[in-house]
Amino acid sequence: MRKLSGLALLTGMLGATALGAGVSLAQNPPPPDHPSVSMFGQTYTPRSVLSRNMGTEEDQTTAFTPHKIIGNIYYVGTRTLSSFLIVTPQGNILMDSTYERNVNTIEKSVEQLGFKFSDVKILLGNHAHGDHQEGDAMVKQKTGATVYVMAEDVPALRDIKPGGKEHPIDKVIHDGDTVSLGGVTLTAHLTAGHTRGCTTWTTTAQEGGRTYNVMFGCSLRAPGAVSPAIAQEFVRSFQVVKALPCDVQLGDHPAQYNMQAKFAKVKAGGPNPFIDPATCKNEAAISEAMFKAILDEQQKAGK
Numbered sequence: 001m002r003k004l005s006g007l008a009l010l011t012g013m014l015g016a017t018a019l020g021a022g023v024s025l026a027q028n029p030p031p032p033d034h035p036s037v038s039m040f041g042q043t044y045t046p047r048s049v050l051s052r053n054m055g056t057e058e059d060q061t062t063a064f065t066p067h068k069i070i071g072n073i074y075y076v077g078t079r080t081l082s083s084f085l086i087v088t089p090q091g092n093i094l095m096d097s098t099y100e101r102n103v104n105t106i107e108k109s110v111e112q113l114g115f116k117f118s119d120v121k122i123l124l125g126n127h128a129h130g131d132h133q134e135g136d137a138m139v140k141q142k143t144g145a146t147v148y149v150m151a152e153d154v155p156a157l158r159d160i161k162p163g164g165k166e167h168p169i170d171k172v173i174h175d176g177d178t179v180s181l182g183g184v185t186l187t188a189h190l191t192a193g194h195t196r197g198c199t200t201w202t203t204t205a206q207e208g209g210r211t212y213n214v215m216f217g218c219s220l221r222a223p224g225a226v227s228p229a230i231a232q233e234f235v236r237s238f239q240v241v242k243a244l245p246c247d248v249q250l251g252d253h254p255a256q257y258n259m260q261a262k263f264a265k266v267k268a269g270g271p272n273p274f275i276d277p278a279t280c281k282n283e284a285a286i287s288e289a290m291f292k293a294i295l296d297e298q299q300k301a302g303k
């Protein structure tokens with residue numbers, strides 16, 4: 001069990017597949033199926049959260065219908081790995097390249113929406129795991145975008161080198177820094193724990209003459225075993241996220257914000273379902289409850 005939890009920790013930290021582009025989720029030992037927490041009518045375990053986030057190999061690589069979320073913000077990712085396009089009059093911002101094998105799929109989704117991939121001027125990242133940032137070098141090659149990375153994630157990003165390509169790092173940013181292009185400003189909030197530089201981005205978007213706060217959440221999923229240093233980071237991060245203004249919650253995996261259910265409502269017409277301040281912090285609440293349950297379990301096991 002000790003050995004298994006060590007491996008589970010590794011798997012959790014690496015986001016399951018950063019071990020290598022060819023390593024599938026199924027080949028890695030999944031995180032444990034305990035403890036469990038029940039929130040908002042659902043029961044979660046570390047294993048069920050990871051499986052909800054990642055889906056199948058096919059889910060990870062199949063484009064989800066590219067769509068407008070709100071204002072100038074669009075979804076261009078796969079069924080289970082988020083990638084967002086933020087359009088400005090001076091070029092566009094892409095958030096998360098996901099796996100390198102998905103970059104061409106993301107490019108197609110961008111074009112399907114009527115935009116040019118070559119107009120991506122800035123590439124941002126959510127956190128230094130392969131399922132979110134492995135494709136950075138290829139996006140940089142294809143677009144020449146400037147790549148901004150959170151300082152605390154730099155060491156982990158340097159280790160993500162598909163095909164031996166160096167990870168592009170053009171600008172190193174810190175907690176509270178902003179990135180601006182064409183009248184759009186995004187603020188980087190360090191919300192560490194899942195990785196050392198896990199970044200929650202915030203911005204605003206306009207719709208129907210109103211301004212809405214948009215929060216691109218970073219995963220707050222705790223590893224199978226939590227060290228005291230990582231625990232401290234999570235405690236701070238939960239406080240940070242709770243205090244952020246939010247009308248539209250997004251996340252590095254669409255399941256974190258129920259994208260598919262919301263998108264189904266878009267098709268049905270009516271008010272924009274992505275504007276949902278009441279549920280903006282649900283994912284953080286689930287993650288915090290799980291984090292506390294894992295710590296509890298660790299303490300009881302005398303670890």
Ligand SMILES: [Zn+2]
Nearest residue numbers: 014015129219
């Ligand atoms: Zn991750």
